[in-house]
Amino acid sequence: MTTLSATGSSERERALGTGYGFSAYLLWGVLPLYFVFLAPTGPWEVVAWRVLLSLVFCAILLTVARGWGRMIAVLRNPRLALWTAIAGVLIYVNWQTFLIATLTGHVVESSLGYFINPITTVVLAVLVLHERLRPAQWAAVGIAAAAVVVIVVGYGSVPWIALILSTSFGLYGLVKNRIGGAVDAVSGLALETMWLAPVAVVQLVVFAATAGLTYGTVSTLHTVMLSLAGVATAVPLLLFAAGARRISLTAVGLLQFIAPILQFLVGVVVLHEPMPLERWIGFGIVWVALVVLSVDMIRHARRPRPALEPEPVA
Structure with a gap:
């Protein structure tokens, strides 16, 4: 009974995690429509309010979750505080580029950034973490590079939009990996x-002194939607964090294509x-590269892992 109960609980957790992850990527996928609706507000004003x-x-x-103590503990750790500042810079570059792309008719190119x-x-992983790639991973990198050349x-x-989005978010993920579980979402x-x-x-x-702010000047619905920019930003991130804790990295990797x-x-x-x-x-060509990468990821995840040898007791 205990084994069956544990198995059922594990299955429920995976199903819940998949639902959270799917919801996060679903919201990120339709986010361009939300920001397009905010016109005539420009990308610089939107990012500032965001x-x-x-x-x-x-x-x-x-305040609701009584989490101020956890945040203050991070601030008291200089290394963690510095990593969060670096993450902030990277996500700012990502947000600003994404908003400029979305509000100037380059949503397709921004999708290319997240595809690659x-x-x-x-x-x-190779350049910074000095990891060794499997042959299929090298093939995927080569195919993706060829795709960029074809487009150019x-x-x-x-x-540029795709490359900046991909690089900034990739580096952001690397920084979050360095931080690990020491800082909650x-x-x-x-x-x-x-x-x-x-x-x-x-x-x-600066925007108020030059072009003038649009907040509260367009319509009541526009003001409400712009006021919800913080919620639209935080909710998918929190859903992703809740999902990533419950499912495998392979599942997260496949869900991210949504x-x-x-x-x-x-x-x-x-x-x-156009x-x-x-x-x-x-x-x-990019999609071919992603198929190669995904198949390799699934095959590698299904391989039986060798049992860990017991560590010597000091």
């Missing part, structure tokens, strides 16, 4: 947005962004 309102939302969550993000993560040559421009986002708050305030002041697929469909089907033949070819 930072400040995310900080407010996290403060509410920390798994490849970028593999490259960073055929489309006539470097996909809410405290992490609270600290990252706290470091960015002065930058956001300066952006709003977001760029949905972003691609939003850009092509809903927003009618997709010339050379771009289709480039995307097709």
Whole structure:
């Protein structure tokens, strides 16, 4: 009975984790539509409000969950505090680039950035962590590099938005990996947005003095939607954190393709962004690389792991 109970509990946890993860990537996938709705608010103003309102939302969550002690403990650790500041800079670059892409008609290119993000993560593992890649992983990296070349040559421009999004989010993931479980999701986002708050305030002041702020000037619905930017930012992150704790890394890796697929469909089907033949070819090559990487990931996860030898007792 105990074994059956434990097995059932484990299955429920995996199902719950899959649901959380799916919901997170689903929300990230349709997020471009949310930000497009915020027009005429520009990307710089949206990001500034996104930072400040995310900080407010996290403060509410920390108060409700009595988590201020955990956050203060992180601040008292100089190494962890520095890592959260670096994570804040990286996520700022990612958010700003994503908003510029979304609000200037480049949702398809931003989806390319998140399609190649798994490849970028593999490259960073080699360059920074000095990990050794399996042959299939090297093949996926080579195929993805060829795709970028095809897009550059055929489309006539470097996909800077995709490359910046992929690199910034890949580095952000690397930093979060370094932090590990020492910082919970809410405290992490609270600290990252706290470091960015002065930058956001300066952006709003400059924008108010030049172009003028749109907050509260368009319509009641627009004001409400812009006010929810913090919630829209934090909720998928918290769902992801809750899901990642319950499912395998392989499952997380496969679920992450939901977001760029949905972003691609939003850009092509809903927003009618152009997709010339050379771009289709480039995307097709990227998808081949992702299939190679995914198959290798699944095969490696299914291999039986050798039993760990007992450590010698000192």
